[in-house]
Amino acid sequence: MRTESRFLIGVGAFFGVIAISYWFTAYEDGGTMMLVGVTALGFLPGSYYYFWHRRFRGYKYFFWGRTERVVGTRPEDRSDATIEDGAGVVSSFPGSSVWPFILGSGAFALLLSFVFGLWLAMVGGSLILTSLVGVTAESRRGGHH
Amino acid sequence: MTDVIAPPAVAHAHEEEHGPSGLMKWITTTDHKVIGLSYIITSVVLFYIAGLLAMGIRVQLITPSGTFISFQQFNELFSMHGSIMLYLFAGPFAFGGLANYIVPLQVGAPDMAFPRLNALSYWLYLGGSIMMLMGFAVAGGAANFGWVAYAPLSTSTYTPGAGQDLWVMALVLTGFSAIFTGVNLVGTIFYLRAPGMTMFRMPIFTWNMLVTAILILIAFPVLTAALVMLFADRHFGTKIYEVVGCHMASGAPDAHACGSSVLWQNLFWFFGHPEVYILALPYFGMVTTILPVFSRKPVFGYKTLVFATMAIAALSTGVWAHHMFTTGTVLLPFFSLMTLLIAVPTGIKFFNWIGTMWRGQIVYKTPFLFCFGFLLGFLMGGVTGVILAAPPLDFFVHTTYFVVAHFHQVLFGSAVFAGFGGFYFWFPKMFGRMLNDRLGKVHFWLLFVGFWLTFMPQYIVGLRGMPRRVASYPADLGWQSWNIASTIGAFLIAASFAVMLVNLWVSWRYPVSAGDNPWDAHTLEWFTTSPPPHHNYMHLPMIRSERPTWDYNHPTSPSIGVHGARYATATPGRDGPSGNGHPPGGNGSGVHAGEASASRAEGASGGSGGGDAGGQPGAAGEPGGSGEPGGPGGEGAP
Numbered sequence: 001m002r003t004e005s006r007f008l009i010g011v012g013a014f015f016g017v018i019a020i021s022y023w024f025t026a027y028e029d030g031g032t033m034m035l036v037g038v039t040a041l042g043f044l045p046g047s048y049y050y051f052w053h054r055r056f057r058g059y060k061y062f063f064w065g066r067t068e069r070v071v072g073t074r075p076e077d078r079s080d081a082t083i084e085d086g087a088g089v090v091s092s093f094p095g096s097s098v099w100p101f102i103l104g105s106g107a108f109a110l111l112l113s114f115v116f117g118l119w120l121a122m123v124g125g126s127l128i129l130t131s132l133v134g135v136t137a138e139s140r141r142g143g144h145h
Numbered sequence: 146m147t148d149v150i151a152p153p154a155v156a157h158a159h160e161e162e163h164g165p166s167g168l169m170k171w172i173t174t175t176d177h178k179v180i181g182l183s184y185i186i187t188s189v190v191l192f193y194i195a196g197l198l199a200m201g202i203r204v205q206l207i208t209p210s211g212t213f214i215s216f217q218q219f220n221e222l223f224s225m226h227g228s229i230m231l232y233l234f235a236g237p238f239a240f241g242g243l244a245n246y247i248v249p250l251q252v253g254a255p256d257m258a259f260p261r262l263n264a265l266s267y268w269l270y271l272g273g274s275i276m277m278l279m280g281f282a283v284a285g286g287a288a289n290f291g292w293v294a295y296a297p298l299s300t301s302t303y304t305p306g307a308g309q310d311l312w313v314m315a316l317v318l319t320g321f322s323a324i325f326t327g328v329n330l331v332g333t334i335f336y337l338r339a340p341g342m343t344m345f346r347m348p349i350f351t352w353n354m355l356v357t358a359i360l361i362l363i364a365f366p367v368l369t370a371a372l373v374m375l376f377a378d379r380h381f382g383t384k385i386y387e388v389v390g391c392h393m394a395s396g397a398p399d400a401h402a403c404g405s406s407v408l409w410q411n412l413f414w415f416f417g418h419p420e421v422y423i424l425a426l427p428y429f430g431m432v433t434t435i436l437p438v439f440s441r442k443p444v445f446g447y448k449t450l451v452f453a454t455m456a457i458a459a460l461s462t463g464v465w466a467h468h469m470f471t472t473g474t475v476l477l478p479f480f481s482l483m484t485l486l487i488a489v490p491t492g493i494k495f496f497n498w499i500g501t502m503w504r505g506q507i508v509y510k511t512p513f514l515f516c517f518g519f520l521l522g523f524l525m526g527g528v529t530g531v532i533l534a535a536p537p538l539d540f541f542v543h544t545t546y547f548v549v550a551h552f553h554q555v556l557f558g559s560a561v562f563a564g565f566g567g568f569y570f571w572f573p574k575m576f577g578r579m580l581n582d583r584l585g586k587v588h589f590w591l592l593f594v595g596f597w598l599t600f601m602p603q604y605i606v607g608l609r610g611m612p613r614r615v616a617s618y619p620a621d622l623g624w625q626s627w628n629i630a631s632t633i634g635a636f637l638i639a640a641s642f643a644v645m646l647v648n649l650w651v652s653w654r655y656p657v658s659a660g661d662n663p664w665d666a667h668t669l670e671w672f673t674t675s676p677p678p679h680h681n682y683m684h685l686p687m688i689r690s691e692r693p694t695w696d697y698n699h700p701t702s703p704s705i706g707v708h709g710a711r712y713a714t715a716t717p718g719r720d721g722p723s724g725n726g727h728p729p730g731g732n733g734s735g736v737h738a739g740e741a742s743a744s745r746a747e748g749a750s751g752g753s754g755g756g757d758a759g760g761q762p763g764a765a766g767e768p769g770g771s772g773e774p775g776g777p778g779g780e781g782a783p
Contacts, residue, residue, distance in 0.1 A: 003344035004335050007455075011359060014459045022463070026476040030411045031466070038363050038462060049335075075340035083685045086340035093256050093680070096164040096173035100261050104268025107321075111314040112276065114376065115307050135261065 001056060001077060005049035012042025097138060102131035175260035178677060180267045181246030182575060185568075188238035191274060193642065195229035198222045200639055203599075203632040209620035219616035220289035221308075225280070227292030228312065231424065232319055233274050235560035239427035240361065241270060241326055243567055244354045246575065248330060250670035251351045253339025253688070255680035258332030259325075266325040273318035280308035288312035291614065293417065294375065296386030296409035301379040310379065313372050320369040327361035330354055339669070341688035345451070348668040348691060349444060352451050353430030356458045360419045360426070363462055368416035371409065378404070407474050414465035422461040424556060425523075426454060428563035429494060432516045435570050436498055438666045439513035440505025446497040447691060453497070456490035470539045477536045484534035491527055495520070510664070511585030515566025518593050522558030526551055529604065544614075547607030550600045557596060565645070573659030576652070577675040584648040588641050595637025602627035602634075667692035 019035035022028070047062075054062050058070035075081035106127030113120035165173050174180060201222045205211040214222065249257055257263045280287030285306030290299045294312070298304060334347070334355045347355075377383040384404040437444040444450065464483045466475035498520060507513065529551040533539050542548060565588075572580050606627040611618060618624055662671040672694045673682050686697040 007344075007355075008359075010455070011459070015462065018463045022479065025479050028476070030408060031415065034367060034412075034415050035463075041362060076338035076342050077344075079341065079343050079346075079689075081340040082687060083340055090255055091258075091337065094175050094261050096170065097175055097261050097264070098169075098173045100175070100264035101172045101268050104265055104272055107269060107318060108272035108276065111272075111318055114314055114380075115310040 001053035008046030015039040099131045099135040177257045185242035192234040198226040203635040206628045210617045216616045221287045235424040254337035266322045269322035273315040277315035280311045283307040296406040320365045327358040330358040346691045349433040350430035353426045357426045364416040364419035371412035414468045418465045425559045428559035431567035439508045440502045442505040445500030453490035453493040460487045470536045471543045512566045512570035514589045519562035526554030545607035546603040546611045550603035578656040588644040591641035595634045598634030602630045667695040
């Protein structure tokens with residue numbers, strides 16, 4: 001987690017510097033706002049990953065709240081990890097699912113309705129709603145394997 | 146849901162469970178390899194379509210007052226050529242296609258982090274592509290305001306019509322597709338790496354895709370927002386970019402009722418310049434993956450390449466207004482400086498690429514040649530980019546064919562040369578069969594000659610003042626001969642891609658089995674079968690460097706000195722040209738004990754002559770002419 005957090009915090013830090021220097025050289029609103037947005041895009045997930053990095057090292061919060069329970073780093077973060085260290089559930093992956101296709105078709109029809117008339121929005125909207133229900137139910141039920 | 150469980154020493158692959166078949170199987174798939182291949186096939190088809198549009202442009206420009214197509218059609222052609230190539234080919238081919246297929250394999254993951262989101266990305270991309278092409282079928286024709294859609298030209302006053310609206314909406318769809326893919330790539334790389342695959346052991350291709358994904362997340366939301374505002378301007382009466390009809394009763398312009406057309410350029414290029422690197426960085430990664438394999442060396446300067454990639458990406462987000470020097474509304478020194486700075490990390494990359502090849506035992510296979518073509522083409526494009534970064538020079542050549550030649554050399558160099566180099570490189574992994582090396586070389590040399598013949602004259606004609614996006618030009622300025630040369634080059638490029646179709650047909654009709662690792666390559670994806678099974682890996686090797694497959698196949702010459710390699714009991718020494726006597730086909734024999742891999746070992750021994758004396762990476766193109774009918778993966782080439 002440490003490299004991940006450093007990577008994203010680095011994004012935030014770089015664009016923070018650029019945003020400040022751009023504002024004080026160009027005095028231009030639009031570009032500054034976008035650069036501030038990029039700064040947040042780096043810092044928000046970056047601090048989340050830093051939080052987990054510290055949690056793995058035994059701190060309940062970023063720098064304080066030391067707990068007895070040290071989780072240790074993940075096997076993919078350890079240079080000496082063996083394949084056996086990763087044994088167990090990797091993750092849960094869905095089998096085949098038709099709902100991404102339905103959802104994509106719905107989005108297609110919905111955006112097409114802005115060009116060809118709102119009747120298409122009914123088609124698109126119902127496809128999107130159906131697929132949202134379907135994909136949620138599939139996640140609860142288990143779907144096709 | 147399938148809980149993918151990794152028991153000790155055995156990874157997660159399995160026979161694909163029974164489910165829908167035929168067309169439904171494709172529609173309902175969540176397998177990153179099927180989705181990646183769908184992306185690749187779709188984007189390459191769109192590449193051919195956009196290439197045909199470019200041929201129409203070049204034919205029109207043979208004569209000063211060409212009558213091949215009307216001016217209106219010419220506008221549609223160059224707009225759609227640029228839009229398809231940039232939005233629908235170059236990006237999706239890299240981050241939707243090859244990255245989707247290769248990145249989970251390279252980090253040792255069973256699939257992408259969010260497989261259904263991945264499928265949705267593809268359907269949005271396909272829908273967006275169809276929507277953009279639908280423009281040719283509606284009254285008024287396809288979008289004709291250029292791929293940049295500058296306001297106020299793109300407002301409803303100057304370009305009304307459904308084709309333009311379809312273009313806007315298509316980009317909203319593909320924009321979301323790209324954002325979802327970016328999220329998916331970041332999630333996969335952060336959470337699904339194999340044990341021991343630390344961040345600084347990831348292949349450079351994966352690193353570049355991570356950086357690209359961050360760039361996507363920076364750039365594409367801005368484009369989507371800008372497009373929604375453009376659509377509101379076109380139809381809902383807002384005046385965000387609109388500069389007409391906002392006068393006071395006295396006729397004097399009213400600043401508060403007026404939009405700003407330069408705002409579009411700011412928003413668009415805040416997307417557009419990172420987009421250039423979204424299109425380039427994946428291809429840098431492909432080159433960095435391919436060059437060491439065919440130089441028979443580890444990559445030179447691994448960490449330097451990673452940090453150079455980050456530096457390029459970071460700087461690229463601070464240079465958007467160098468496309469707007471001539472608007473007179475931007476801070477020239479800031480953007481000029483930032484732009485010139487990009488040359489530094491790019492130069493570092495070139496240094497590393499040359500260092501990788503330096504004193505290597507270079508094997509001139511097709512993927513290597515394509516990467517070499519990339520180096521030369523991208524270098525020329527980069528050098529002219531430095532010229533354009535200087536505002537006084539940019540004022541002179543802005544909106545001329547000089548700029549056209551510059552960005553074609555950059556983007557053609559990366560997306561086409563490196564991209565199809567990657568295609569030739571990974572095709573055996575995807576289909577389990579080789580592409581013919583001789584035909585690949587014919588493809589390369591036709592493309593190489595055609596590339597330089599097409600774009601070098603455009604520099605000259607641009608310096609002599611020919612503007613871009615014109616369907617006719619004065620006859621007495623000496624531009625015609627250069628244009629004819631350029632058109633001849635374009636036909637050579639078209640011929641080269643006809644050769645690629647022949648090559649695909651040959652591979653489909655006369656399959657040559659590839660084996661697991663035909664190039665004796667380094668990274669993890671070459672450890673599994675070709676094509677990989679569902680959820681990718683039966684076994685994983687120990688990961689102790691960024692070259693796990695190489696270390697596994699060459700136990701006496703592990704990646705000593707490569708960053709992250711720590712061998713407690715490593716035997717010093719390297720197998721040089723004389724070889725250290727590995728059994729040929731070291732990829733398979735003995736190590737994959739078990740019935741599941743016995744057939745793989747046989748398949749591999751044909752193609753992967755890992756340790757043979759000459760240091761050749763297998764007899765890849767012509768493995769003994771054994772011509773096994775129906776290699777693994779019986780389905781044909783696209």
